Each structure stands twice: as C-alpha cells, then as structure tokens.
Amino acid sequence: xxxxxxxxxxxxxxxxxxxxxxxxxxxxxxxxxxxxxxxxxxxxxxxxxxxxxxxxxxxxxxxxxxxxxxxxxxxxxxxxxxxxxxxxxxxxxxxxxxxxxxxxxxxxxxxxxxxxxxxxxxxxxxxxxxxxxxxxxxxxxxxxxxxxxxxxxxxxxxxxxxxxxxxxxxxxxxxxxxxxxxxx
Amino acid sequence: xxxxxxxxxxxxxxxxxxxxxxxxxxxxxxxxxxxxxxxxxxxxxxxxxxxxxxxxxxxxxxxxxxxxxxxxxxxxxxxxxxxxxxxxxxxxxxxxxxxxxxxxxxxxxxxxxxxxxxxxxxxxxxxxxxxxxxxxxxxxxxxxxxxxxxxxxxxxxxxxxxxxxxxxxxxxxxxxxxxxxxxxxxxxxxxxxxxxxxxxxxxxxxxxxxxxxxxxxxxxxxxxxxxxxxxxxxxxxxxxxxxxxxxxxxxxxxxxxxxxxxxxxxxxxxxxxxxxxxxxxxxxxxxxxxxxxxxxxxxxxxxxxxxxxxxxxxxxxxxxxxxxxxxxxxxxxxxxxxxxxxxxxxxxxxxxxxxxxxxxxxxxxxxxxxxxxxxxxxxxxxxxxxxxxxxxxxxxxxxxxxxxxxxxxxxxxxxxxxxxxxxxxxxxxxxxxxxxxxxxxxxxxxxxxxxxxxxxxxxxxxxxxxxxxxxxxxxxxxxxxxxxxxxxxxxxxxxxxxxxxxxxxxxxxxxxxxxxxxxxxxxxxxxxxxxxxxxxxxxxxxxxxxxxxxxxxxxxxxxxxxxxxxxxxxxxxxxx
Numbered sequence: 044x045x046x047x048x049x050x051x052x053x054x055x056x057x058x059x060x061x062x063x064x065x066x067x068x069x070x071x072x073x074x075x076x077x078x079x080x081x082x083x084x085x086x087x088x089x090x091x092x093x094x095x096x097x098x099x100x101x102x103x104x105x106x107x108x109x110x111x112x113x114x115x116x117x118x119x120x121x122x123x124x125x126x127x128x129x130x131x132x133x134x135x136x137x138x139x140x141x142x143x144x145x146x147x148x149x150x151x152x153x154x155x156x157x158x159x160x161x162x163x164x165x166x167x168x169x170x171x172x173x174x175x176x177x178x179x180x181x182x183x184x185x186x187x188x189x190x191x192x193x194x195x196x197x198x199x200x201x202x203x204x205x206x207x208x209x210x211x212x213x214x215x216x217x218x219x220x221x222x223x224x225x226x227x
Numbered sequence: 228x229x230x231x232x233x234x235x236x237x238x239x240x241x242x243x244x245x246x247x248x249x250x251x252x253x254x255x256x257x258x259x260x261x262x263x264x265x266x267x268x269x270x271x272x273x274x275x276x277x278x279x280x281x282x283x284x285x286x287x288x289x290x291x292x293x294x295x296x297x298x299x300x301x302x303x304x305x306x307x308x309x310x311x312x313x314x315x316x317x318x319x320x321x322x323x324x325x326x327x328x329x330x331x332x333x334x335x336x337x338x339x340x341x342x343x344x345x346x347x348x349x350x351x352x353x354x355x356x357x358x359x360x361x362x363x364x365x366x367x368x369x370x371x372x373x374x375x376x377x378x379x380x381x382x383x384x385x386x387x388x389x390x391x392x393x394x395x396x397x398x399x400x401x402x403x404x405x406x407x408x409x410x411x412x413x414x415x416x417x418x419x420x421x422x423x424x425x426x427x428x429x430x431x432x433x434x435x436x437x438x439x440x441x442x443x444x445x446x447x448x449x450x451x452x453x454x455x456x457x458x459x460x461x462x463x464x465x466x467x468x469x470x471x472x473x474x475x476x477x478x479x480x481x482x483x484x485x486x487x488x489x490x491x492x493x494x495x496x497x498x499x500x501x502x503x504x505x506x507x508x509x510x511x512x513x514x515x516x517x518x519x520x521x522x523x524x525x526x527x528x529x530x531x532x533x534x535x536x537x538x539x540x541x542x543x544x545x546x547x548x549x550x551x552x553x554x555x556x557x558x559x560x561x562x563x564x565x566x567x568x569x570x571x572x573x574x575x576x577x578x579x580x581x582x583x584x585x586x587x588x589x590x591x592x593x594x595x596x597x598x599x600x601x602x603x604x605x606x607x608x609x610x611x612x613x614x615x616x617x618x619x620x621x622x623x624x625x626x627x628x629x630x631x632x633x634x635x636x637x638x639x640x641x642x643x644x645x646x647x648x649x650x651x652x653x654x655x656x657x658x659x660x661x662x663x664x665x666x667x668x669x670x671x672x673x674x675x676x677x678x679x680x681x682x683x684x685x686x687x688x689x690x691x692x693x694x695x696x697x698x699x700x701x702x703x704x705x706x707x708x709x710x711x712x713x714x715x716x717x718x719x720x721x722x723x724x725x726x727x728x729x730x731x732x733x734x735x736x737x738x739x740x741x742x743x744x745x746x747x748x749x750x751x752x753x754x755x756x757x758x759x760x761x762x763x764x765x766x767x768x769x770x771x772x773x774x775x776x777x778x779x780x781x782x783x784x785x786x787x788x789x790x791x792x793x794x795x796x797x798x799x800x801x802x803x
Binding site for chain 1: 297298301331366367368372374375412413414415416417418419456457458484485487488489492493494495496497498499500501521522523524525526527528532536540541543544547548551552555556603607608609612613614615616617681682683685686687688689690693695696697698699700702703769771774775778782785786789793795796797799800801802803
C-alpha cells in the first residue's frame with residue numbers, strides 16, 4: 044500500500060508495467076512536441092510577442108507620448124483637432140510609431156489606425172502596473188512603469204476596439220479604458 | 228547509540244505517548260496527533276473565512292447582483308486570496324506533512340515545542356494579514372505588485388506566516404530523521420511520505436523566495452528602501468506564488484495515493500515510476516514561476532520557452548504519469564477486491580458513497596481535465612497573450628486549487644476526523660452529497676471563468692459593463708451569461724463548502740466517539756481480509772483497460788483543446 048514502506052525493499056529493481064511505460068513515452072513525446080511547437084511558431088506563426096524593451100523614466104515617456112500626440116493629432120474637415128471626451132484622436136502614419144500612455148485611470152490618447160498596416164506600438168505606464176487588454180480581439184499584455192515595451196502590430200479588421208485595464212490598479216481600475224479605431 | 232530515547236525527550240518536558248489506531252494499525256504519537264488537530268482546525272477556520280469572501284466576490288461579479296461596492300470588492304478579493312490560497316492550504320499542508328511523517332512512519336513528532344512555535348507564528352501572521360486587509364489600506368490583491376503599496380502590516384504578516392510555515396516544514400524533516408534514527412519503519416519511506424517530502428522540499432524553495440521578495444518589500448513599505456523594481460518583484464514573487472501551488476500538487480497527489488490505499492487497499496503500480504514522477508516536480512516545477520511573465524516586457528523568447536515548458540514539459544509529464552498511476556492503482560485494487568467484470572465495473576462499483584473516495588476521484592478528474600490542461604495552454608509562450616490577466620487565469624487556478632487541491636483536502640478530512648480526532652462523521656447522508664456539490668460548483672466556476680476569459684473579461688475587475696469608464700466598451704452578451712453562471716456555481720460550491728464545515732466541526736465536537744472497542748466507522752476503510760481469494764495478477768501482469776480508456780480520453784481532450792487555442796491565436800492581429 045502507498046501508506047506502507049514498499050513490500051520489496053529493492054523496489055527500484057521491480058519491472059515497469061507495460062501500460063505505464065507506454066504512457067510515459069506518450070507523455071514525453073507530447074511534451075517534446077509542445078516544446079518544439081512554441082519554437083516552430085516563431086517561424087510559422089504571426090503572433091509572437093516581441094521582447095524589445097527599453098528602460099525609461101516615467102516623466103520622459105510621458106513627454107514622448109505628448110509629443111507624438113501633438114505631431115499626429117487628427118483634424119476634421121475644418122482643420123479643428125478631433126477629440127472624444129477631451130481625449131485627442133491621433134492618426135500615426137502607416138508603418139510608424141504609436142505611443143500609448145497607461146496611467147491612473149486611462150489609456151491615452153485615442154489612436155486611429157489603418158487596417159493591414161504595420162505599426163510599432165510603444166506601451167508604458169507612468170504610475171502603477173496596468174494591463175493592456177485589446178478587445179474584442181483579445182490581446183493581453185502587461186504594462187510596467189519604467190519599461191517601454193515595443194510591439195509590432197498589424198490590425199486585421201476594422202472597427203472600434205476597447206483597451207481595458209486588466210491589471211488591478213486601485214479603486215478606479217474598473218474605469219480604466221482606452222480606444223483604438225481601425226479604418227480601411 | 229545515537230538514538231534519542233523517550234526518556235531524553237521526557238526530560239525536556241513534553242512526554243511522548245503512543246496509541247495504536249484500531250482501524251489502521253498505525254502507531255500515533257500524542258504530540259503529532261495534537262498538532263495535526265490544531266493545524267487542521269485552523270485550516271478549516273480560514274477556509275470558512277476565505278470561502279465566504281469568495282462567495283461575496285462571485286456575487287459581486289454576477290452582473291445582475293453586483294453585491295458589494297467597488298472598494299469592498301477589492302478588499303474582499305484581497306482577503307479571499309490570502310485566506311484560501313495561503314492560510315487554508317498551508318495549515319492543512321502542515322497537518323498533512325505531520326501525518327505523512329509521524330503517523331505513517333509510526334514515529335514521534337520532532338521538537339513539538341518548535342512545532343507549536345511554528346503554529347503560533349502562522350496563526351499570528353494569518354490574523355495580522357486579515358487585520359491589515361480589513362483595515363482597508365491593503366487592498367493590493369494577493370500578488371501585491373509594486374509600486375502599489377499595502378500597509379506595512381500586510382507584508383510583515385506574510386513574512387511572519389512564512390517563517391512559521393518554514394519552521395513547521397523543518398519539524399517535518401526533523402521527524403523523518405527521528406523516524407529513521409529510531410527505526411520505526413523498515414526499508415524505504417511509503418510513497419505517500421515520499422510525496423510529502425517532495426512537497427516539503429518545494430516548500431523550502433517557495434518560502435525562501437517569499438522571504439527574498441517580501442522582506443525588501445516590507446522595508447520599502449516602511450521607507451527604508453526607495454524603490455522596488457516591478458519586473459524583478461514579479462520574477463521572485465512568483466517563485467513563491469507559483470511554487471506554492473506546486474506544494475499543493477505534490478501534497479494532493481500524495482493524498483490521492485493515501486486515500487486510494489486507505490479506502491481501497493490500492494498499491495502503487497510501480498514504486499519506481501510514481502516516485503520518479505514526484506522527483507520531476509522537484510527538478511522542474513520551480514521554473515513555472517516564469518509563466519506569469521509571458522506578457523511582460525523584457526523577457527527573451529528563449530527564456531520564456533525553456534522556463535514555461537518546465538524544461539520541455541518534464542513536470543507536466545510527472546503529473547500525466549500520476550494521472551495514470553493513481554486510477555491505475557485504484558483499478559488494480561478494485562479488481563483484486565473482486566470487481567473484475569468489463570472495463571468499468573471497478574469504477575462503477577467503487578465506494579462513491581464514501582466522501583473520501585468520491586472527493587478524491589473527482590479531484591483527480593477535475594484537476595487533470597480542467598486545471599491541468601488549461602494550465603499547460605495558459606503557460607504556452609504565445610498562447611498566453613490570449614488570456615493573460617483575463618478571468619481565464621482564475622478559471623484555471625480554481626480548477627487546480629479548488630477542484631483539485633481543496634477537494635482532495637476535504638476528502639482527506641473525512642479520514643482525518645475518524646482516525647486522528649477519533650470521532651465518527653455525523654450526518655452521513657449529507658456527507659455523501661457534499662463532495663459532489665462542491666465538485667460540481669468548483670468545476671462550474673472554473674469552466675465559466677475560463678469561458679468569460681476567452682471572451683476577454685478582465686480578472687480582478689468590479690464592473691464588466693464599464694459604466695464609469697472614460698471610453699465605453701461592451702463585452703459580448705455571452706460574457707454576461709458566463710458571469711451569471713459563475714455566480715450560480717459559486718453558490719453551489721459555497722453550499723458544498725458550508726456543508727463541509729458544518730459536518731467537520733459537528734463531527735469533531737459531537738460525533739460518536741471512536742475510542743471504544745466496539746465502535747465502527749460510518750465510512751469504512753479497506754478491509755484486506757475481503758480481497759478476492761484469487762489474486763488479480765501481479766504487479767507486472769495486471770491489466771488496466773479502464774484506466775487506459777480514461778487516459779485516452781484525457782489525452783484526446785488535451786490535444787484537441789491545445790490546438791483549438793492555436794487556432795484562436797492565429798485569428799488575432801498580426802504581431803509584425
């Protein structure tokens with residue numbers, strides 16, 4: 044019994060049952076397969092999270108985002124700056140950099156992208172940790188203060204996407220959202 | 228002679244007395260018995276408190292009810308994590324460690340005074356943590372990621388608890404030494420003790436990681452250190468946070484074997500295979516803390532792949548081996564017990580009316596199918612981006628820690644009460660029902676949280692309708708349904724939990740005494756004299772068709788679900 048010392052003192056000499064051996068081989072091969080599949084996805088897949096990261100002081104990052112928002116501020120037909128609830132809408136050039144600032148309790152600013160174009164997303168926080176959860180496409184990435192994470196993203200469909208904070212960040216956590224629009 | 232004799236201990240002031248259990252023949256020492264009792268009782272108290280908090284969390288996340296206001300929700304969620312994930316589980320694990328060492332080896336507990344000191348520190352830490360949380364200035368969640376700061380009481384409480392737990396683990400190791408020195412057993416330690424040793428070794432690593440990160444964090448909270456690096460914190464904190472779950476896995480797998488042995492007379496198919504599987508936990512599980520950092524900046528892909536695969540999934544292999552050897556040992560035992568017809572008679576005629584067995588077997592199934600498979604998927608380098616920090620994560624770990632560990636611990640309690648407290652289980656009808664209620668509830672919350680997470684719902688979030696948010700966003704209606712179903716199954720699990728606590732407390736206080744000579748157990752243990760006369764095979768020739776079918780279904784589900792998630796992933800925006 045499993046609660047008694049093994050009946051055979053030399054238990055390590057007992058033969059292994061065939062069923063056990065078969066299952067060990069299957070489990071081992073499946074583990075190897077899963078291991079190599081992660082590596083393979085770097086070659087065959089399109090969704091591999093970048094590890095490009097820079098250390099940056101939060102104030103410095105905020106300056107970068109503000110400069111980016113000013114430079115690429117979207118305008119309407121009359122040349123007036125586009126805003127939603129006081130948050131500027133920013134239209135970065137295709138293939139260019141996108142800066143998103145996570146802070147208590149918003150993702151700033153609103154970004155407008157073109158479908159099928161690649162962008163270099165920069166994400167960082169100026170205060171606590173936050174979670175960048177892009178919905179409904181369901182891409183979830185952690186955001187740290189002091190670390191600027193650079194991720195290449197190509198939107199594959201159009202519409203209005205929500206960015207929801209999914210790292211707990213205090214009492215206003217459930218009010219922390221942002222917005223990304225994708226147009227043709 | 229290096230043996231410490233009874234007299235020497237007597238001089239120290241704490242006497243050593245043994246009794247022999249009438250039902251198991253185990254030699255039980257009084258100090259070990261008392262310390263198992265107090266740790267088990269403390270565990271159940273914190274389960275009651277943490278479980279109640281869990282119910283409040285689920286009722287708040289049920290959109291139609293949204294019971295608590297936001298600040299209370301975050302407070303209660305922090306308390307829920309600490310009370311059930313740390314205090315309930317670790318108190319019970321200490322009881323399991325003492326049981327697996329002193330009781331199973333028939334030895335005295337080493338240094339009972341230090342065991343009491345450990346218990347006192349753990350109680351002090353647990354109470355202080357609850358005080359810190361209930362004060363309202365430590366709603367930082369169980370993970371307490373900086374730079375968000377809790378009250379310094381919170382970190383100090385966890386440090387004190389960890390020191391206590393570490394001492395208790397040392398008492399466990401000491402007891403193993405005492406048993407070996409005093410030759411209370413012959414040959415190698417039993418498999419269950421071996422599993423407990425695995426848990427103990429992982430516990431040392433875990434608690435050391437906790438100390439390494441919580442001590443500086445505490446110093447930071449009182450102003451001695453100016454800053455804690457957020458990424459470094461996560462790496463080291465998860466050395467405690469995830470590894471502590473590996474203590475649970477080792478402990479509850481050991482319990483699966485123990486219950487199989489005590490209720491059905493199950494023998495391990497092969498000592499070598501089962502022990503090696505435990506060994507893979509020690510060697511590889513620690514790496515798992517890395518899979519909490521798959522969505523973080525700054526971690527290289529090769530680092531992610533090596534660590535999150537537990538070095539090529541060798542620890543997953545360990546769990547998959549137990550997934551065969553535990554039901555395999557039960558099937559072999561049942562066939563020896565005479566239930567040898569067809570593929571599944573051994574299972575259908577199993578003692579489902581015995582809550583120790585039913586709880587154990589459902590724990591095995593739910594841990595494998597729900598917690599295990601989802602854990603591997605969640606911990607895959609690229610797939611993690613689909614569910615990181617969504618409700619999928621709590622869905623997964625409720626599958627492991629609630630449906631797996633907690634259910635196994637509950638099942639074990641149905642043996643601890645008669646054997647250690649020497650009181651019979653009261654209300655046998657309700658006791659029969661309890662594991663089923665809890666298993667269905669726990670399985671339900673796991674699955675529906677995973678469902679909600681797949682639809683993108685954030686974890687630790689008070690309001691999925693995002694009413695007060697700057698920019699509105701609507702989750703799909705399915706997400707609301709998932710949250711409601713989660714609430715309903717949380718109520719079921721709570722009823723199961725409340726029943727468990729009532730039955731256990733009632734049995735300890737008012738259950739029929741079992742120390743008389745004629746007393747009988749309501750839920751009997753395995754009776755070796757009733758084994759079928761004809762031997763059902765030897766270890767090497769035993770046939771296990773039922774187990775082969777079960778693991779076949781498991782493997783098919785695993786492979787299918789794994790690839791379904793790659794399909795989901797390939798539909799995301801392109802990362803280029």
